[in-house]
Amino acid sequence: MTRAFIFPGQGSQFFGMGKDLAEAFPEAREVFEEVNDALGQDLSKLMFEGPDEELNMTENTQPALMAMSMAVVRVLTGQGGFRIEEVCEYVAGHSLGEYAALTAVGALELADTAKLLRLRGQAMQQAVPVGMGAMAAILGLDFEDVKAIAEQAASEEVCQAANDNSAGQVVVSGHKGAVEAAVALASERGAKKAVMLPVSAPFHCSLMAPAAQVMAQALADTNIRPPHVPVVANVTAQAVTEPSEIRALLVDQITGMVRWRESVQWMAAQGVTEMIELGAGKVLSGLVRRIEKEIETSAAGTPEQVEDLIRKLQ
Numbered sequence: 001m002t003r004a005f006i007f008p009g010q011g012s013q014f015f016g017m018g019k020d021l022a023e024a025f026p027e028a029r030e031v032f033e034e035v036n037d038a039l040g041q042d043l044s045k046l047m048f049e050g051p052d053e054e055l056n057m058t059e060n061t062q063p064a065l066m067a068m069s070m071a072v073v074r075v076l077t078g079q080g081g082f083r084i085e086e087v088c089e090y091v092a093g094h095s096l097g098e099y100a101a102l103t104a105v106g107a108l109e110l111a112d113t114a115k116l117l118r119l120r121g122q123a124m125q126q127a128v129p130v131g132m133g134a135m136a137a138i139l140g141l142d143f144e145d146v147k148a149i150a151e152q153a154a155s156e157e158v159c160q161a162a163n164d165n166s167a168g169q170v171v172v173s174g175h176k177g178a179v180e181a182a183v184a185l186a187s188e189r190g191a192k193k194a195v196m197l198p199v200s201a202p203f204h205c206s207l208m209a210p211a212a213q214v215m216a217q218a219l220a221d222t223n224i225r226p227p228h229v230p231v232v233a234n235v236t237a238q239a240v241t242e243p244s245e246i247r248a249l250l251v252d253q254i255t256g257m258v259r260w261r262e263s264v265q266w267m268a269a270q271g272v273t274e275m276i277e278l279g280a281g282k283v284l285s286g287l288v289r290r291i292e293k294e295i296e297t298s299a300a301g302t303p304e305q306v307e308d309l310i311r312k313l314q
Contacts, residue, residue, distance in 0.1 A: 001296075003274045004232075004267050005084070006288070007069045007093035007100040009258075010203075012281035013061050017301075018068045019048040024303040027078035028071035031110065035067040038111035039118055043067065058200055059121035062096045063114045069093075069100040069279030070110055072300055076278075080310040085228040087313045088276075090239060090267055092232035094284055095163075095204070095258050096120070098250070104278070105227040107246060112222050119218055123211035124201050124254070133202030134176040135162060136183045139169055140192030143261070146170040149189065153182035162204035163258045166290040171197070173205040204258055212254040219247045237262035239270075260284075264291040276300060276309065 021028035022044065032044035046055055047064050054060060077083060084091075084105055093101035096117060103113045138146050143164050150172045153159040159182050162173035172182050179196070186194035202208070224246050230239035233249045235256040240246055264287070267275070274296040277285045282299035289297055300309045 001273050002271045003088045003276065004090040004092060004272045005088045005101070005104065006275050006277050006284045007091070007097035007104070008065060008277060008279050008281055008284055009094035009097040010058070010061055010065065012279070012283050013055060013065055014280060015050050015052050015055065017047050017064070017280045018044065018071055020303055021068075021071050021075065021301075021306070022048070025071075025075045025079065025306075027074040031071040031074050032067055034110050035063060035070075035114045038114040039063060057121075058125050059118055062099075062117040062121040065096060065280055066100040066103065066113055066117055068301070069097070070103055070113075072278045072306055073104045075306050076300075076310060076313070079306075080313055082313065083228070088229055090232055090270070090272060091227075091229050092263050092267070093234075094260055095234065095253070097279075097284075098231070098234055098253065100279065101231050102224075102227060102246065105229040105231065107225050107227040107231065107243070108222070116215075116218060116222065120211070120215055120254075123214035124203060124208060127209070127211040128201050128207050130200065132176060133174065133207055134179040135171055135173045135197045135199045135202055136179050136195060137169065137171050137197055138182070138186045138191050138194045141170070141186060141189065142167065143170055145189065146172065146186065149182050149185045150174075153178045153185060158202075158205055158207050160205040161257055162202075164261045165258075166261050166287045168192075169287070169290070171204075173202040174207060175202070204254075204256060206255050208255045212251050215254055216251045219250055222247075232263045232267060234258045234260070234263065237266050239266075260287060261291050264288050264295070268292045268295060274298075
């Protein structure tokens with residue numbers, strides 16, 4: 001069986017995430033303590049106890065989801081006694097999840113990743129004044145139809161396809177008025193659902209250019225090593241192993257579309273038959289099942305799920 005580990009992005013966070021892992025495993029506690037130290041903040045307390053509105057702030061959500069995923073990875077390798085490269089052929093993550101994937105396979109240090117994601121969240125939030133941007137999910141239309149709708153809605157403002165999540169699930173991003181126009185057009189053209197999303201900024205579109213500049217500078221100063229396992233990049237939907245290319249693609253990712261559907265299809269074409277989601281929730285597992293029904297999927301985020309996965313991998 002050819003296996004890939006996948007890492008969730010924003011929207012998978014939940015109140016109390018990681019608390020049971022920290023109580024069950026010293027490896028998980030170590031990850032949370034390292035992230036706390038790197039950020040100079042008790043982020044794990046916020047994850048375990050809330051309040052939700054603080055956890056849902058992008059600058060907290062991004063490092064928190066990465067910490068949750070890395071806690072699972074450390075428990076897997078520490079308790080299982082194996083290295084990641086011995087049990088999977090590819091890794092991939094959705095948006096910020098790509099940073100978790102890179103950390104899991106040794107391209108980035110945990111402390112560096114926590115700081116990068118804190119900065120990424122702040123830069124993305126500050127790139128566009130609150131209320132000016134928006135995102136919307138459009139369900140039941142194929143990607144090319146949604147892309148055409150976004151282009152029509154963007155006659156005077158920005159509206160772009162931001163996340164190609166699965167067949168029939170595309171997210172658009174841009175100026176609020178243009179995104180609202182896209183929602184109306186999608187409804188007229190037979191979308192099953194077209195809804196504005198409760199996000200604080202228009203991610204993965206050209207309005208994020210100021211954030212891309214911030215991240216380009218930060219990443220230029222960050223040591224990136226060749227990953228132990230190829231990482232399937234969001235913006236190319238293909239594997240990458242060269243540190244300079246990884247650095248450039250992480251910058252491009254800020255304004256570029258998350259090509260998740262194509263990433264899953266590319267891995268399937270390479271012979272991947274199993275994808276395991278490491279971290280919070282099982283959003284990506286659900287998307288994979290809609291994209292490639294033949295791929296076996298599971299998620300590991302609770303102590304019981306992680307223990308089951310260790311037994312399977314040993």
